[in-house]
Amino acid sequence: MSFFFPFGDDDDFGFSGFPGAKPKPKKEVENEKYYKILGVEKTASQADIKKAYRKLVMKKHPDKGGDVKEFQEIQLAYDTLSNEDKRKVYDEYGEEGIKEGMNGEEPTSIFDILNGRGRGGKVKRKTKSVLQMLEVSLEEIYAGKEKYFEISRYRICKQCKGNGSKDPNANTKCPDCGGRGVKTVIQKMGNTILQTQQGCGKCRGEGYVIKPEDQCPSCKGFKVKQESKMIKVELDKGAPDGKRYTFEGESDEQPDMEPGDVVIEIRIKKHKDFERTGADLTYTANISLLEALTGFQLLITHLDGRKVLINSKKGEIIKPGTIKTVKECGMPFFDHPTQFGNLYIKFNIIFPKSIKEEQKSALQDLFPKIVMEIKDIKSIKEKYFMSEYNEAETNKEATGGNKVEEEEEQNDGPRQVRCENQ
Numbered sequence: 001m002s003f004f005f006p007f008g009d010d011d012d013f014g015f016s017g018f019p020g021a022k023p024k025p026k027k028e029v030e031n032e033k034y035y036k037i038l039g040v041e042k043t044a045s046q047a048d049i050k051k052a053y054r055k056l057v058m059k060k061h062p063d064k065g066g067d068v069k070e071f072q073e074i075q076l077a078y079d080t081l082s083n084e085d086k087r088k089v090y091d092e093y094g095e096e097g098i099k100e101g102m103n104g105e106e107p108t109s110i111f112d113i114l115n116g117r118g119r120g121g122k123v124k125r126k127t128k129s130v131l132q133m134l135e136v137s138l139e140e141i142y143a144g145k146e147k148y149f150e151i152s153r154y155r156i157c158k159q160c161k162g163n164g165s166k167d168p169n170a171n172t173k174c175p176d177c178g179g180r181g182v183k184t185v186i187q188k189m190g191n192t193i194l195q196t197q198q199g200c201g202k203c204r205g206e207g208y209v210i211k212p213e214d215q216c217p218s219c220k221g222f223k224v225k226q227e228s229k230m231i232k233v234e235l236d237k238g239a240p241d242g243k244r245y246t247f248e249g250e251s252d253e254q255p256d257m258e259p260g261d262v263v264i265e266i267r268i269k270k271h272k273d274f275e276r277t278g279a280d281l282t283y284t285a286n287i288s289l290l291e292a293l294t295g296f297q298l299l300i301t302h303l304d305g306r307k308v309l310i311n312s313k314k315g316e317i318i319k320p321g322t323i324k325t326v327k328e329c330g331m332p333f334f335d336h337p338t339q340f341g342n343l344y345i346k347f348n349i350i351f352p353k354s355i356k357e358e359q360k361s362a363l364q365d366l367f368p369k370i371v372m373e374i375k376d377i378k379s380i381k382e383k384y385f386m387s388e389y390n391e392a393e394t395n396k397e398a399t400g401g402n403k404v405e406e407e408e409e410q411n412d413g414p415r416q417v418r419c420e421n422q
């Protein structure tokens, strides 16, 4: 999530600053190519150029399947024509006055271009954006609550205003690199002028030099100080798990840089009663066998604390595994919180542990007799009683046994897996 830009922002790049860098004008200069690439007139305004460029970005950016080489040409044309100084150089001297070793440079991302962070804009480099997780409850998402979140970040030192020295107005810019931390080296190869960047040795790439005795006592010359801040997250009703909230410019500050963003991603905790799927909720209800047969009332405390009474229909029998729907009693729709998903009730039927002999005859009168009629029962040799299912007794291996279990209980000897023949 960081939007770092390669060194050499357009603003820093001054053609007039390199005497002798311009090639001598030729008689005939090819200075229309860039206009053709962008599809604009030679008299086009900056607005026209920008518009044409953005259109091309949408069509030709490598993210959209465009050719990298072709897009680099587009970027170079735009870089040149969108900067009035460079445009003048181009109009006068053509492409040879401009080429500056574009090879190997990553194309600016489509996202950055469309957000105005792209080339040719007056936007500074940004510090790193940070992503943080925030745990929220289902109740908070249901209600769309406000949550507070503490972040720690670096901000420009207030005492020295980011200068780093005792005197906020002192000039601490590195004299060697002019505060850029890098030095520009110009090379001429044939008719092309190559511009490359090298780290500045004097300031070790930091761009400024402050003597220890001149350091700001508050930030010790670091220009920035760590601080914490509470951020208010206004949860959207019905927001999905993983929804991100962006707080622009709330990340670290650095002199001459735009602060990056703080991005908060919500993680919704599991709820003890409700399971959420999209805008629907599922509630598992425990009812007795008698209730399943004769009807029931179910009192549910909803996510906003209100009580909801669920009734079965008259004469309705609930079978094990039944799922019933209470329409529009689920979560508010994300983005349309006046509408609601459904509430599903899943039934878990609690059976009696045992039945007394004298109760049996009453039940036998009540229910229809059994499904399977067995004839000639005496002729069957093999008879079993069932034991409780036990995962540890399974034979997940075709060769018998259960690998994981065997590793855990190596000393137990061979596992006994057999029918209880009685």
Ligand SMILES: [Zn+2]
Pocket (backbone or CB within 6 Å): 174, 175, 176, 177, 178, 179, 180, 181, 182, 200, 201, 202, 203, 204, 205, 206, 207, 208
């Ligand atoms: Zn320097």
Ligand SMILES: [Zn+2]
Pocket (backbone or CB within 6 Å): 157, 158, 159, 160, 161, 162, 163, 164, 165, 216, 217, 218, 219, 220, 221, 222, 223, 224
């Ligand atoms: Zn300071």
